[in-house]
Amino acid sequence: MRCMVIIKATRESEAGVMPSEQLLAAMGKFNEELVKAGVMLAGEGLQPSAKGVRVQFSGSSRMVVDGPFAETKELIAGFWLWQVKSMDEAIAWVRRCPNPFEGDSEIEIRPVFEPEDFGEEFTPELREQEERLRAQIAARS
Template sequence: MAYMVMRRCGGDGATPSGAPLPVPGITLRDGADAVRLLRRNGQWRVEAGPFPPAELVDAFALLEAASLPEAIAQVRAWPGGDDATVYELREAGCAGGCAGFDERGTVGGNVPRRDPALTRYVFFIRADDVLEQDLVPPPEVIAAMNRHNEQGVRDGVLLAGEGLKSSARGARVRLAAGASTVVDGPFTEVKELIAGYWMLQAGSPEAALDCMRRYPYPGDGDVTLEMHRVREPAAAPGGPPER
């Protein structure tokens, strides 16, 4: 079973560091660079940051574990620094069978192709009261999403994507030097939660935003997406990370 672990940028004493995670994952650029793509009443608009730190994530990774307690135990074994760090763990997978994908490929056998000339962007879909209910979309909606994902990978645009179960299936681990605490979900601050993500590559932020405007989201209601640029590894061994 897969669990997504997200490093929170604020709240509960969490301090964003921009440092890589203790396991392979994705680190994001400063949250001040984030923008939100909002669909309201069928119309799209872009909202520039900065956004409240408590709503942001600055890094994430997928862990394999047999259960949530086992995933929590893995995170509690990570090193704690002088400043507290909060990790949110959520069960990966979206209701209804929309298939996640990453560098290992899609269920259709398509493997994402990274183009170093393009910039990687992560889009988080922000949770709402509906998504927190783990409602199952109609089969035709799930099929349309899966087809779109497969085509996006074939086109060399989409690199990864995964849904997240409601926060009732999650927990938060707070790590500090020599101590750790765990708070079980659900979490009441729904606007601070994430319901899934996509990672894509594009030649510009505008091209990335346009790609996500065309995604076949379930239903015709409101959608809030948050775009972050990926913090790429240093080009030279031992060099500083990209900022």
């Protein structure tokens, strides 16, 4: 199963406080372990929400809202995309992860939808389109 592992933002990460050299080295080592194990598909840190925007949808209208966003506990500071056998395996990897911040922090694990999760609504034509798009993305890498 694929899962997204979400590193929740903190006041410090939202303020632009950069990780220490020690933490960067520890995360680098952890990422190497993930890659060697064939778990890590992607992973990145994100800039503070002050540098981002949200696009709000209401019917056919769109409204752009500039950051920063107030609810730090709902913001994301970084993510990984992992391929694991089970949620238990993902949890085991997160338990080995260095604490992403100096103080308290939180990491959320969410399964990624797979084609079979969508049922009959995901027609053979839509599946073919999805596969074609994934192949195009892979070819660019």
